[in-house]
Amino acid sequence: xxxxxxxxxxxxxxxxxxxxxxxxxxxxxxxxxxxxxxxxxxxxxxxxxxxxxxxxxxxxxxxxxxxxxxxxxxxxxxxxxxxxxxxxxxxxxxxxxxxxxxxxxxxxxxxxxxxxxxxxxxxxxxxxxxxxxxxxxxxxxxxxxxxxxxxxxxxxxxxxxxxxxxxxxxxxxxxxxxxxxxxxxxxxxxxxxxxxxxxxxxxxxxxxxxxxxxxxxxxxxxxxxxxxxxxxxxxxxxxxxxxxxxxxxxxxxxxxxxxxxxxxxxxxxxxxxxxxxxxxxxxxx
Numbered sequence: 001x002x003x004x005x006x007x008x009x010x011x012x013x014x015x016x017x018x019x020x021x022x023x024x025x026x027x028x029x030x031x032x033x034x035x036x037x038x039x040x041x042x043x044x045x046x047x048x049x050x051x052x053x054x055x056x057x058x059x060x061x062x063x064x065x066x067x068x069x070x071x072x073x074x075x076x077x078x079x080x081x082x083x084x085x086x087x088x089x090x091x092x093x094x095x096x097x098x099x100x101x102x103x104x105x106x107x108x109x110x111x112x113x114x115x116x117x118x119x120x121x122x123x124x125x126x127x128x129x130x131x132x133x134x135x136x137x138x139x140x141x142x143x144x145x146x147x148x149x150x151x152x153x154x155x156x157x158x159x160x161x162x163x164x165x166x167x168x169x170x171x172x173x174x175x176x177x178x179x180x181x182x183x184x185x186x187x188x189x190x191x192x193x194x195x196x197x198x199x200x201x202x203x204x205x206x207x208x209x210x211x212x213x214x215x216x217x218x219x220x221x222x223x224x225x226x227x228x229x230x231x232x233x234x235x236x237x238x239x240x241x242x243x244x245x246x247x248x249x250x251x252x253x254x255x256x257x258x259x260x261x262x263x264x265x266x267x268x269x270x271x272x273x274x275x276x277x278x279x280x281x282x283x284x285x
Contacts, residue, residue: 006031006066009118015078015107018095026104027083028053028075030118031066039124040071041283042112046105047074048134049164050183050190052082056262057271064275069284071123075108077101087188094178094191097199098139098162098207105143113149127151127283134232134256135159138209141220145212152219154278157228157256160235162200162207165192173197185262210242220246221281223274225254232256249277 008031015024032040043065047053053074066072076082079100081093111117113125129152132140137158144150165173165181172179173194180189200207213220224236240248251258251270259268 005033006063007034007119011111011118013107013111013116015104018092024078024092026075026078026107028073028108029062031062031072031074032119032122033066033069034119034122036069036122040069040122041127041129042073042123042125043070043129043131043282044073044105044108045075046101046130046132046136046140047077047080048132048136048159050081050087050181051134051136052076052080052086055086056257056264057260057267060260060264060267061271061275065279065282068279070282071119073108073112073117075104077104081190086186087183087190090188090191094193095195097196098142099199099203101139102143102146105139109147109149125149129154129282131278132156132158135164137222138162141209141213141216142207144218145216150218152221152282153216154221154223154281156223156258156274156278157225157232157254158209158222158235158239159232160209160213160239162209170197210239213239213246214243216243216246219281221249221277222246223249223251223277225251225256225258225270225274227253227255229256247281249274251277 008029010029013026015026053076062072062074079092079096081087081089083089128149130140130150131154133156137155140153144153169179177194179192183190251273254270258270258274260271
């Protein structure tokens, strides 16, 4: 199929409020091939940390999956720091938490089930699947553990632990109530406030990704590049040690983004391998 065989429609969902009372929104798109003979399995794509729905490979892979017969949902988490451009809402990025992202996924799921997303008749609501990259992989595992509507989980270079930062960062956060992480691409110093760790402390069991993965009885596939960062390779090994029943695909030469960059400059052999492995795992494969 060619890219023109898919259609795409945008949506905006209300996602609660900040403590200040300011409204939050989830902005996304649905991609699907029109006029199929029946409804399409749903693939909900979760971006990771310092990422967004238009980053690098996301539009490309969303279209690829839609071409293969999926009802594909891409979106920005409500506090991912992006409204119109990257990153133009750093004040929201600073207060993002794992709990907030779980709430966002709940909003999307309920909108899907209530036929409030675009092209709703094209979605098979009995066949809902989560896909997550990096932090989004951990987010997807946590959500699936609490939602029987999810029929499978697919992760690309997913995190195994929710504590994303080193001791120096945490010391700065403890002392000042705010700390900063560099965005090498945009040259921004991106703020993180203490609420991030407060949320983790309040949800230790819930956000134990290794434990939640081990408890999942639905199909899970972890796709891992063997040139990912040492920390994430260690996460991967910890997840494998805690759970050997789910399938794993290792991509030789694959870095954290399988060679893709932002702005997107085209596909790579490693990215194509990850896509093909994903398609073989998902229900239409």
